[in-house]
Amino acid sequence: MEGLTSAADFWVIGINYRKADTALRGSYAINERRYEAILTDAEHFGVSALFVLSTCNRTEVYGFAAQPGQLIDLLCRHTEGGADTFKEQAYIRNGNEALNHIFNVAAGLDSQILGDYEIVGQMKQAYAFARDRGCTNSFLDRLFNTVLQSSRSIRSGTQLSGGTVSVAFAAVQFIRNHIKSFDHKQILILGSGEIGQTACRNLAALAGKDQITLINRTEEKARLLAEELGLRAAPLEALSGYIRKSDIIIVATAAATPLITVADLQEGDEKILIDLSIPNNINADVQQYKGIVLANVDDLSRISDETLRKRQAEVPKAKELITCHIHEFAEWYLMQQHVPVLKAVKEKLHALNTQLADARLQDDDKQAVQKALNTMAKKMRTEEQRPGCNYIETIHHYLKQTVA
Template sequence: MNLNEFYITGINYKKTDASIRGQFAVNTDQYAAILEEAGQNGVEEMFVLSTCNRTEVFGLAPSPNVLIDLLCKQTSGSADSFKELAYIKQGMAAIEHLFSVGAGLDSQILGDYEIVGQIKQAIKFARENEFVGTFIERLYNTVLQSSKAIKAHTELSSGTVSVSFAAIQFLKQHLPDASHKKIVLLGTGKIGRNTCKNLVDYCGADSNNITLVNRTQAKAEALAQELQVKTAPYSQMMQVVQQADVVIVATNAEEPVICKKDLEGFGAKILIDLSIPNNIEPAAGELPGVALVNVDGLSRINDETLQNRIAEVPKANAIIVQHMQEFLEWYGMRQHVPALKAAKLKLQELHECGLFTLAAEAENTPATGGCPFHHKQPSSEETIQKVINNMALKMRRQQLPGCSYIEAINDFISAGNMN
């Protein structure tokens, strides 16, 4: 496990628009295919983070090109295009990037805490497919701890600014009175759920005028019951969309589920596309009376809450530094594990060979059964573990594994003679 073999390669909103990011978006089937091939390409551990703002591949791999090829083999975009737009980070830079992403510092809307749930889902899927090992597991847990500390001790994620809430702000700007408007929401995943809740809580919409549509009807019904809104079967999706005043799409389809031709002749509408790739055909925005916005357009909504968050960035960075140091201390100790195991084995062999029994007898050391480690002083196992703990402490402080190995043996001999 070499820190310099940890890479992240990805694209995000900073250099690519939604249409480009959509070419490299990863759904569940594609994610499974990537992991299936990863082991055959020398990848030890990895996970893929694919959201509306980014597609990133993190992994312990021979090179970043391996990760890029695995991704691009399963997506519609080419590896050459990806490399032109991608950022690649290695070792410490890759670790720092993940901490920044987990804190919401790298989000399109600063402090957007929805990214934490997306990281959890990405890790869960990789873990289920046996691609999360000791390194990524520990890194992930430390990133979560850092993110929680930032949320608890700063105002970086204060207020209600996220992509789903930005959709509500957009509606308020373009639809002053939403109480009598028919609103249709397609998709009931995390973003869809949050958007629906925000519609009820902040938009002034009448819950009787909100209709949920999802490919899996049971999921739509469960959310509808929770939020006291209506549902419509997936087979009637286009009918309710054509009758709606507002259509919000938070699905995960590879192609648009609503096209320009579907809306021609059905009057003015507000269309909000929260999906990557685009699940509403961009040309639909050309229709008379139709206003269309996607995640890139929503991210440009700026308010006082966002300005307040900017002031919290230095505090968040300080917390990240602290947790990164904790991770690096753990990593440093992991590097010493082989030496510590070898030293412990050698000390056990020395104890069993009887060498110290003779030494103890020669010095008239009290013993039971001829062995100084069998009386009621600390047991040999306790003595060995104490010596190993001391060795680990010295190795962490001095970074001299060879010297510590020799010292451990001397400490053990001394402990044996004193007993």
């Protein structure tokens, strides 16, 4: 995908948990079908390269455009939410601020649960989806690779993601705070994506495997995960029956409409319902029954423990590593901007060498030219001097050496 490639045209527009609740975030969430439509339509909105990150905590568009409104209009064209509401709740970042933001997101510094490493896998999937459809460019490719390097450095060099804290883990903590024991509790997990899988593994360590049933829209996927963990799997058609007989239900799907509503429950039911989906897949009206306890991702984010306090102490180290990787990317970007100048200098030096040098120097042409270019490139990386000044200085210095 060709088009704008300057850092000045690089934007991130988005909403997240800081200002938008789960209902509002849900109106801007995208699934695979919507993502495909956004990428297809991007050119019509003047967006030259992009990828979209949509998770339970955020929807963000990273891309190149003359104005951020082009990215906003593109997103809102393919979601339920309106552009005016989005602008009221959104953050818009450009250039260096946009670069800093993507590094922070990948590090887990901007996550609802500090240091949540699940975001990296979600970013990889989102980026691969756009790249495989030819919707990225060399700037984004290099940037994203550097972002992943930064994330790996932080994971190996700090304890920012130390301990066990995630949305799925917080869900288990929430359950434990509301029951005395898992004995004889029937557990239903709806959805076998990354969060659903984590919830399965966490609960399998606390409850009997014969107490847990997994249901997924794609039955085969649920069956394979159930076999791996020694759990039960059931078809989607059996959902109503399992809702009635389950004491604990965790929903982590990407359905466009709620999968559990008031009609699935009745007065006298005593159940813990946890909705890890965006948009919400459990209708909030189920709370009209006194025995129903409902929590969503915003409720779970308030769970705090010693692990989170330890992670907070690692933030300065993580930011130092991010700074190093941003500088690395900036150096690459500046040199890319200088490529036309370096090419012009190389051509000029070869021409001068042909005119001025004797036969011996003709043989050393390539070595001398490359040495001059290396010197110039080094100065362009480390000095504030304009490329034109470096061009003149390099030509002048080369002439002095050649004539001498």
